[in-house]
Amino acid sequence: MRQERTVQATVFDIFAEHEIGHELKAMSQWLDGQRSLLGLIAADLRGHGIKETGRRGLPAEAVLRCALLKQYRQLSYVELAFHLEDSTSFRAFARLPLSWSPKKSVLQQTISAISAASWEAINRTVLSSARQQKLDDGSVVRIDSTVTESLMHAPTDSSLLWDGVRVMVRLLKRAETLLDATPFTWRNHRRLAKKRAAAIQYSRGKQQKAKLYRDLITATRATMASLRLAAQHLLACGSIEAVILRCEAEQYLPLIERIIDQTERRVFAGEAVPAGEKLVSLFETHTDIIVKGGRDVHYGHKLNLTTGRSGLVFDVVVEAGNPADSERFLPILERHIAHQDTAPRQTASDGGYASIANVEQAKALGVQDVAFHKKRGIAIEDMVKSRWVYRKLRNFRAGIEANISCLKRAFGLDRCTWRGLTHFHSYVWSSVVAYNLALFARLAQL
DSSP, rough: OSSSSSOOSSOOOOSSSSSSHHHHHHHHHHHTOOTTHHHHHHHHHTTTTTOSSSOOOOOOOHHHHHHHHHHHHHHOOHHHHHHHOOOOOHHHTTTOOOTTOOHHHHHHHHHHSSSHHHHHHHHHHHHHHHHHSSOOSSEEEEEEEEEEOOOOOOOOOHHHHHHHHHHHHHHHHHHHHHHHSSSSOOOHHHHHHHHHHHHHHHSSSSSHHHHHHHHHHHHHHHHHHHHHHHHHHHHOSSSHHHHHHHHHHHHHHHHHHHHHHHHHHHTTTTOOOOGOOOOOSOHHHHHHHEEETTTEEEEEEEEEEEETTTTOOOEEOSSSSSOOOOOHHHHHHHHHHHSSSOOOEEEEGGGGGHHHHHHHHHHHHTTTTEEEEOOOOOHHHSSSHHHHHHHHHHHHTTTTHHHHHHHHHHHHHTTOOOOOOOHHHHHHHHHHHHHHHHHHHHHHOO
């Protein structure tokens, strides 16, 4: 039976007399006063298919606290399991039942079950506490965008084709084991594909590359034909392993077909394949191609963040595709108004968000001063009351760069290490909550 919170195992929680220990203690005290949040975590764990009967699992409170520790100290699941067993401060914060030391597999299963909606609700509770303690009332906000990359290598057509061949060969070897009694022969093109992919990377000249690509595509198609044949043979097998293998084959084959199509269009037809039609990962298929600053290419998802004077992150939106900043200014502002129940008095944003329509509609929503870092042909008097206010807001906007830098360097927002789009959203929100809670603890101690 899974409990929502841990029955205290000791009279005293022992935290180290160190800056990190003091922060953990302050964060723990805040969490102690937010028992209503545990119901969200417990509901996520139940919805993840974790049974209520049988041996007791990690309490919902411990799962939430372990998740915060992981993001707060940027630990892998292996490192988190070690520190929970080794560190008295970590054990005191995590509120683990007496003598419990969860394994990495348990931590991964439970922490990844927390949904993005639950993390967002926790973040709103942190902001509510900050408002009550008059740390930040959300009356002055700044908006900016950044990119969080997916867990994948930089894609090329040759590397994607090579990924496809090695995945299909792995499936074929498993199928060969399951079809031991059924006559089934196939040819392993893994070595050829690897050599051709490496040769493409280091070769020069379009004709030479085109010849190598033909060999690589031929090997890929031959492996696809073998995998389709194996999937047909597996229809006669009634085992669970055979059903799972067929499902994996049905998942990967259409994706590999897309990779072949975009390769032939680019290499042989000389076509510039639009970014929205490209598949850049065989495993993280949700990944977008994001171009920042007209030159830097990232593979992940674009984020729009809203922060206040304290540095607390009021909101973060994981965008679909690569929308222009100017198109997202009003939706982000409207989300902030919906969450805060009032329009901010002043906003400051990067020049990419600037447009006359955005200024007019923001003021119609109740914002008094709308400053953009670059004016983009908009008069200062149309944005704010005076040049002094514009200068102050422009300088204030620069502070969000430090917030984003801290989120990326110290809280893992530079690259998502969880797989799948749903987990991508959860990872982003968990990083934001860990950052906000640590910052709130520091501000509350001042």
